[in-house]
Every structure is written in C-alpha cells, then in structure tokens.
Amino acid sequence: MATSTPVRHAWRALLALLIIVAVLGGINALGVYVFQKSSWTPELALDLQGGTQIVLQASSPDGVAPTQEQMDQAAAIIRQRVDASGVGEADITTQAGNQIVVQIPGQADDETRARIEASAQLQLRSVLFVDTPATSFIGEDGNQTPYPSPDPTLESTPTATPTDGSDMNWITPRLQAEFRAYDCADPANDPANEPKDQPLITCEADGTAKYILGPVELDGSAIDDASFGQNAQNGQWEVQLTFDADGTKQFATVSTRLFGLEAPRNQFAFVLDGDVISAPRMNAVITDGRPSISGSFTQDSARVLADQLKYGALPLSFEVVSSNTISATLGDQQLQIGLIAGLIGLALVALYSLITYRALGFVIIASLMAMAVITYLAICILAWRMGFRLSLAGVAGIIVSIGFTADSFIVYFERIRDELRDGKSITGAVEDGWDRAKRTIYISKSVNVLAAVVLYILADATVKGFAFTLGLTTVIDVLIFVVFTHPVMQLLARTRFFGNGHPLSGMDPEALGAVYRGRAQFRAPVAATAKGQAARRAGKSRGEAERRQTIAERKRAELASAGTGGEASTSSGSTKEGDH
Numbered sequence: 001m002a003t004s005t006p007v008r009h010a011w012r013a014l015l016a017l018l019i020i021v022a023v024l025g026g027i028n029a030l031g032v033y034v035f036q037k038s039s040w041t042p043e044l045a046l047d048l049q050g051g052t053q054i055v056l057q058a059s060s061p062d063g064v065a066p067t068q069e070q071m072d073q074a075a076a077i078i079r080q081r082v083d084a085s086g087v088g089e090a091d092i093t094t095q096a097g098n099q100i101v102v103q104i105p106g107q108a109d110d111e112t113r114a115r116i117e118a119s120a121q122l123q124l125r126s127v128l129f130v131d132t133p134a135t136s137f138i139g140e141d142g143n144q145t146p147y148p149s150p151d152p153t154l155e156s157t158p159t160a161t162p163t164d165g166s167d168m169n170w171i172t173p174r175l176q177a178e179f180r181a182y183d184c185a186d187p188a189n190d191p192a193n194e195p196k197d198q199p200l201i202t203c204e205a206d207g208t209a210k211y212i213l214g215p216v217e218l219d220g221s222a223i224d225d226a227s228f229g230q231n232a233q234n235g236q237w238e239v240q241l242t243f244d245a246d247g248t249k250q251f252a253t254v255s256t257r258l259f260g261l262e263a264p265r266n267q268f269a270f271v272l273d274g275d276v277i278s279a280p281r282m283n284a285v286i287t288d289g290r291p292s293i294s295g296s297f298t299q300d301s302a303r304v305l306a307d308q309l310k311y312g313a314l315p316l317s318f319e320v321v322s323s324n325t326i327s328a329t330l331g332d333q334q335l336q337i338g339l340i341a342g343l344i345g346l347a348l349v350a351l352y353s354l355i356t357y358r359a360l361g362f363v364i365i366a367s368l369m370a371m372a373v374i375t376y377l378a379i380c381i382l383a384w385r386m387g388f389r390l391s392l393a394g395v396a397g398i399i400v401s402i403g404f405t406a407d408s409f410i411v412y413f414e415r416i417r418d419e420l421r422d423g424k425s426i427t428g429a430v431e432d433g434w435d436r437a438k439r440t441i442y443i444s445k446s447v448n449v450l451a452a453v454v455l456y457i458l459a460d461a462t463v464k465g466f467a468f469t470l471g472l473t474t475v476i477d478v479l480i481f482v483v484f485t486h487p488v489m490q491l492l493a494r495t496r497f498f499g500n501g502h503p504l505s506g507m508d509p510e511a512l513g514a515v516y517r518g519r520a521q522f523r524a525p526v527a528a529t530a531k532g533q534a535a536r537r538a539g540k541s542r543g544e545a546e547r548r549q550t551i552a553e554r555k556r557a558e559l560a561s562a563g564t565g566g567e568a569s570t571s572s573g574s575t576k577e578g579d580h
Contacts (some may be wrong), residue, residue: 007490009487009490010486010487010490010491011487013483014484016483017480017483020479021373024378025377027381028040028381039380042379042389043105043106043388043389044335044391045391046103046391047334048391052108053324054108055099055321055322056099056101056320056321057099057319057321058317058318059098059317071097072094077273082112082116090102122223122271122309123196123216123220123271124218124268124270125213125214125269126166126214126258126268127212127265127267127269128166128170128211129179130210130212130264133203146181147180147181148177148181150177151174154172155172158170159172162214164214164257166214170199170212171199171212175212182201182203184204184207191274191275194274196219197216199212200215202274205275209276213276217254218254223244223247224244226239226241226242226306226307227310237297238293239297239305240291241292248288248289252289255291256285267280267281270308270309272308335395339395342398349406356506358506359502359504359506360506363489367409368405371473371477374476379472388468389465390469391462392465394466397467397468397473398470401477405473407444411441411444412434412481412486415434416507417512427494438481445474445477445478452474453467455470493507
C-alpha cells in the first residue's frame with residue numbers, strides 16, 4: 001500500500017528542517033574553523049560582559065560651550081563610525097554638556113579606538129584627478145592584472161614647487177603609483193588622518209570613484225550654516241552653504257581659480273572623515289560666500305548632505321579625557337537570573353502542556369527544543385556577520401517569545417479537539433484543525449512581527465535588542481510550526497496510541513465530548529442496563545458536549561427532544577385506542 005500524501009508531506013517537511021539545521025550549523029562552523037571570526041557561544045552586549053569606555057570632551061576655539069544640538073550631531077557621527085567598525089550594541093551618550101561617553105562591548109581594538117578618537121572636521125580640497133576605483137588593468141595576456149605596489153625608489157617630491165591647491169605638480173610618480181594600487185574597499189586605507197598640507201588619495205563614500213585631491217584649502221569651521229531646499233527656478237533640490245567672513249574671502253579665491261579650469265580640476269571636494277561626500281563643479285565665481293550645490297538630489301539625499309556639511313561646520317574638537325575597561329553593569333549574576341527565569345518559564349509551559357494535553361505536551365516540548373536550536377545557531381551567525389550582541393533586553397525578548405509560542409500550540413491543539421468533538425476521525429481532525437488554526441496563527445504572528453519592527457525603529461538603543469530577538473523568534477516559531485509541529489502531528493495521528501484515541505494521548509474523542517453526529521444531533525442515551533465506568537464516561541462526555549454547545553444549538557436540541565417525545569406519546573396513545 002502506497003504511503004499517503006500527508007505522510008509523505010510530513011517526512012519531507014522534517015527532512016527540510018534537518019537540512020536547515022545542518023546549513024546553519026555548517027555556516028557557523030565555517031566562521032569558527034575556517035574564517036576564525038565566529039564562535040559557538042553568542043556574543044554578549046555591554047550590560048552582560050562589560051567592555052571599553054572612552055570619554056571625549058568637546059572644546060571650541062573661542063571658549064564658548066557647545067550647544068546640545070552640536071553634541072547630539074557629534075554623537076550621531078561617532079555612532080556611525082562605531083557601527084561601521086562592526087561593533088554591535090554600543091552605548092553612546094552625552095553628559096555634562098560637553099562630553100560624549102562611548103561604551104563598547106568587549107575589548108576595543110586599535111582601529112575602533114582610532115575611529116572614535118579621530119577628529120571629524122570637514123575638509124575642502126581641490127580635485128586634481130579622478131578615476132574609477134579599479135585596482136587592476138588588462139594585461140597583454142587579456143587577463144586582469146593587479147597594479148603592483150609602489151616602488152619605494154620612485155620620486156615622491158614635486159619637481160617644481162606647487163603654487164596652489166590645483167597645481168598638477170602635486171602629482172609625483174610615487175603618488176601616481178600609489179593611486180593606481182589604492183583599494184577603496186581595503187579597511188587598512190584610512191585617509192582621515194593624512195596631513196592637511198599634502199595631497200590626498202581617497203574615494204567617494206559609496207566607493208564609486210577614486211580621487212587625488214590637493215591640500216586642504218578650507219575646513220568646516222569656515223561654514224556658518226548648511227541647509228537644503230528647492231531651487232525657485234527649476235524646482236530641483238539643492239544644498240545651500242553660508243561661509244563666515246574669512247571663509248567667504250578664501251572661497252572667492254578658490255572659485256575664481258577653479259572656474260577657469262577644465263574637468264575634473266574645476267571640481268571642489270568636500271571630505272568628511274577622509275571620504276568624499278560631494279565633489280561639485282564650480283559653475284561660477286562666488287564672492288558672497290553663499291554657494292549652492294545642485295545635482296540629481298532627492299529630498300532625502302539633500303537633507304543628508306546638508307546635515308553632514310552642517311556637522312562639519314561645527315567649530316568643535318575632541319580630546320580623550322579617559323579610556324578604560326569597565327565591568328559588566330549587570331554582571332554574571334543578572335545573566336544567571338535571566339537564564340533561570342527562562343528555564344522557569346519553559347518548565348511551567350511544559351508542566352501546563354502535560355497536564356492539559358497529556359502526551360501531546362511532549363510535542364510542545366520537542367517543538368520548543370527545535371526552536372531553541374535554530375534560535376541559538378541564528379544568534380551565533382548574526383554575531384559573526386552583523387555584529388549582533390545579546391543584551392539582557394534581548395534575553396527578555398526570547399523569554400517572552402516562549403509565551404507567544406505556547407499560545408500558538410493552544411490554538412492548534414484546541415482546533416484539533418474541536419474537530420474531534422464534531423465527530424471527525426483523528427487523522428481528519430489533524431488536517432482540518434491545521435487548516436483552521438494556521439490562519440489564526442499567521443495573523444497573530446504577523447502582528448507580533450509588525451510590533452517588533454515598529455519597536456526596533458522607534459525605541460531607544462537599549463530596547464532594540466528586545467525587539468530584534470522578539471521578531472527573530474517569532475519568525476522561527478512560524479517555521480517550526482510548518483516544518484515540525486504539524487508534520488509530527490500528521491505522523492502521530494497514524495500511530496495506534498494516538499490514532500485510537502488513548503485516554504493519555506490527549507485526543508480521546510469520548511473524553512473530549514464527541515458524543516453527537518452533527519450539530520444538536522446527539523447519540524442515543526446509554527441503556528439503563530449499562531453500568532460502571534462506561535456509563536460514567538458517557539455521562540461525562542454528554543456533559544462536556546452540552547457545555548460546548550452554543551445557545552442556538554441548545555435550542556435546536558430542546559426542540560428536537562420535545563418533538564421526539566410528542567411523537568412517542570401520540571404513538572402510545574393510538575396503540576392503546578386500537579386495543580380498546
């Protein structure tokens with residue numbers, strides 16, 4: 001006899017689950033043993049494992065205290081730097097009006113420290129040369145050949161003293177060789193700390209172009225303001241700058257020089273943190289100190305550029321006040337309390353499941369174990385690939401997800417029991433119960449995911465861990481239901497223990513009140529001669545069925561019972577009349 005379709009479907013689903021677990025385990029194994037950047041234990045956040053604390057203090061040349069807006073913008077830039085280094089769950093705050101406190105989980109490496117401590121002053125440099133970010137050329141054999149490392153014997157001093165920032169004498173043979181071999185994607189190339197009085201090799205922030213720039217001719221302290229808006233004549237979005245008095249004079253000199261040059265030497269690059277964020281052409285001589293940058297801007301891109309230039313315009317510099325290692329703010333004790341709370345939650349769910357659903361409770365326990373394995377592997381991989389670190393808020397999200405998962409089991413199993421009460425077979429009840437339950441489960445899980453996404457976007461950084469783990473476990477919960485829980489139920493329904501409705505299976509039709517053939521059509525009462533346990537079980541089943549009836553079903557049952565009684569009385573009366 002060929003295996004039924006539900007059984008084949010169940011085995012395929014379970015095989016798919018094994019493949020998913022194997023793939024996740026294999027990916028993390030590659031990270032551990034091949035790339036040596038992953039681990040078999042999740043990375044912990046600052047509140048659980050401690051880390052590094054760096055305190056930066058802002059100062060201004062004129063001695064005026066920075067505003068809170070300036071400090072918030074500086075903190076936002078530093079957060080972008082930390083995120084770019086791959087560090088997750090960092091805590092960056094302002095304090096005392098002029099200090100920024102950066103707390104990083106674990107030990108910060110030298111590169112991360114340099115990113116945080118480096119100045120973020122905006123630089124304005126003339127463009128000498130621009131090209132694609134290629135680091136190779138097509139050789140004589142037709143293949144891509146990487147440019148060689150610069151020969152140290154190449155001349156690095158200009159043959160003639162450059163007269164201004166656009167003088168091509170800045171480009172020496174050594175600089176040209178370095179430019180060809182320069183890789184924009186190599187994190188070792190950090191142009192942010194290069195000397196201001198020397199030419200600079202750098203790239204667009206998005207890596208689409210590579211530049212040789214002249215020395216710094218203006219810096220961000222010369223910009224009084226930066227804003228964005230639409231051009232009144234053509235409606236295009238643009239960014240407007242306002243220079244101070246000294247900046248106005250210097251920019252007038254630069255614009256006069258660049259306006260008469262050919263591309264790309266007529267471009268002026270705005271460099272923030274060593275990356276070119278904009279390199280517009282000089283289309284006019286600007287002497288009023290109010291240039292505007294136009295191009296293919298959208299409202300969002302114009303806003304971003306204006307914010308970057310406005311931050312660069314802040315006359316702030318930072319000095320490191322302290323840099324030390326801090327202990328865990330919550331420590332191992334709090335982590336243990338969180339894990340104990342999770343275990344208690346799991347134990348209570350398991351106990352409730354076994355009491356209420358008997359042997360079906362083991363299906364719930366097995367599903368939670370499968371969910372725990374996938375969640376654990378996913379968190380390990382995310383720590384490697386995305387820098388995710390598990391905070392106490394994240395642990396809370398995982399614990400809360402246990403309750404949400406238990407709700408789904410209740411919906412599914414109660415649907416199956418409802419189908420059994422309608423008089424269906426156990427295999428039919430499993431299939432029909434799943435068809436009815438999955439719609440409810442999908443809707444409820446969609447609401448949970450939506451709530452997690454909104455919370456992640458709008459909440460403070462300390463709450464993002466909770467939202468992330470809640471959303472992750474919700475998605476995994478749905479996956480487990482589809483590829484594990486329902487397939488296991490399909491297979492168990494065809495075993496003797498569950499298929500025959502053993503009292504300990506949790507799917508005993510009589511114990512559930514399945515004593516009617518259809519709505520308000522009850523089986524005949526147990527004969528008066530029936531005694532013992534069978535009579536008591538039947539009475540219990542009828543009571544359960546009556547409790548499950550709706551008001552309409554009870555009325556129909558009463559009418560049917562009254563009609564049956566009337567017919568019996570009439571029949572009895574006619575018999576007696578005939579005998580008489």
